[in-house]
Amino acid sequence: MERKLGFIFDHDKCIICNACVDACNKAYGNLNWRSLIVMPYGESKTALSIACNHCDNPTCMKVCPANAIEKNDMGIVRIREDKCIGCGFCTWACPYEALKFNDMGIMTKCNFCYDRLVGGKGIPYCVEACPTGALSFGWIEKGEANVDYLPPSDITKPRIVIKQPEAKESIRANVTHTKREDNYLGLLAFTIGSEFILGYSLLKLPFWGIISALILIVSLLFSVNHAKRTDRFYRVIYNLKTSWLSREVLFSSLAILFYLLSIVNPLFYYLALLSLTIGVISSIMIYMLKARPSWYKADTPISFVGSIFTMSLPLGYYFTHNILFIIPLILILAIEIASNHTKFRLGFNAVSIVISLISIFIPEIIIISEIINIISEVEHRMEFYEKVIYYGLPKV
Incomplete structure (x- = not known):
């Protein structure tokens, strides 16, 4: 392996x-780029000094939609602050909590004191300040950070060598934590809105062209609020090569254009449907991050795909009274219960299944199922953002 x-x-x-x-x-x-974490160690204590690990697999760089993060030949991972849009998606992908916003809404992190190194002015300040040599740096072939008190190293392959204590005592600390995602309402609106529209237009329900375009425009504009530097939001599509966020925004925006054009020429419907399908798939992939175990599981794609149909099939049945809409609706509701059987999900979906069965005899009652399903999907998505289990720095 190449030395970095x-x-x-x-x-x-x-x-x-x-x-x-x-x-x-x-x-x-x-x-606060660097942290010194004190942990119990037998009858005594020890500490870990850690910052950005300049990983061999820098997931922060891969998910960045603005191409604001780069890695040079020395292995140093840097943020180009003039390119950052402040979306914060890099923090989702990093299991070491290395990235921090500054007062201007721009993401920052340890850059190995890049200017000092390349300018021959000295070594990293943190290394220079350590009085005992506990913290040092150098050219290493690979990281050695597979310890119980850090997240799994295979997520990002951190290039840090941790020399563990010689005494055979265990270090007790937790690396999985729970938090609420900040400023998530725009993300919720866009994901739920795009999923609803995909189902609505797939079934070609009344005024599908204009309704699809309007809901997508409003929800997309609402989601822009998640970026702290909206003046640079145009950069959100600059990393189509590796960022699912770039792909989501580009293809969802193209879908808006094609839905508007389909009002004049119905043939654009197929391009709109294809673009939005890619956009929704991209939405799912944005959240499939190993650094966030509560998202990196089967319930995420099941929930996102399920909402496409739980919010559109009842309307399809309402407008057509075709019983063929009821069968897949009940099946999807049951799959959602199986993938996430919380009391709220179980209760709402079970009631919706019962109402869907009754609607076979009283078709108009299916509108109640539609309302219940929307509430269920929105509540489940809120929980998705409000109870995030993530890998982070050790806590005692």
Whole structure:
């Protein structure tokens, strides 16, 4: 394996003085790029000094839609602050909580004191400040960070060498945590809105062209609010090569155009449907991140695909009274219950199944099922954003 720059940390040499953190914050304005985490260790304690690991598989760089993150030949992963749109998706993909917003809504992180290194001005401030040599850096072939008190190293392949304590004591710390995703309403509106429209237009329900275009425009504009630098939002489609967010925005935007054109020429319907299908698939893939275990599971695609049909099939039956809409509706509701059998999901979907069966005899009652399904999908998506289980730095 090619040698790249990486940090090296030796537990036995660390005296928990916090000099590394202080030096970093003094140099870069208290952005907290480096953390010193103190953990129980037998009858005593030990600490881990950690910042960005300049990973061999930098998932933050791959998901960035603006191409604002790059990795050079030395292995240093840097953020081009003039290109960042402040969407925060890189923080979703990083299991080490290495990325931090500054006051201008731009993402920042440890850059290995790049200017010092390439300018021959010195070594990283944190390394320079360490009085015992516990924190050092150098050219290493691969990282050695497969320890119980850090997230699984196979997610990003961090290029950090951790020299564990010589004493055979266990280090106790948790690396999975729960939090609420900030400012998620725009994301909820866009995902639910695009899924509903895909089902609505697939069934060619009344005024599908104009309704599809309007709902997509409103929900897409609402989702723009998630980016802190909306003045640069045009860059969101700059990384079609690896970013599912870039693909989602591009193809969903194309779908809007094709839906509008389909009002004049129905042949554009097929391009609209294809574009939005790719957009929704991209939406699903955005959330399939190993760094977030609560999202990286079968319920995510089942939920996203399921909502396409749970919110459109009842309307299809309402307008046509064709019983063939009821059978797949009941099946999909049952699959959603099986994939996520929380009390709320179980209760609402079970009631919707019963109402759907009754609607075979009283068709108009299916509109109640439609309302219940919308509530169920929105509530489930809110829980999706509000109870995020993620990998992060160890906590005692």
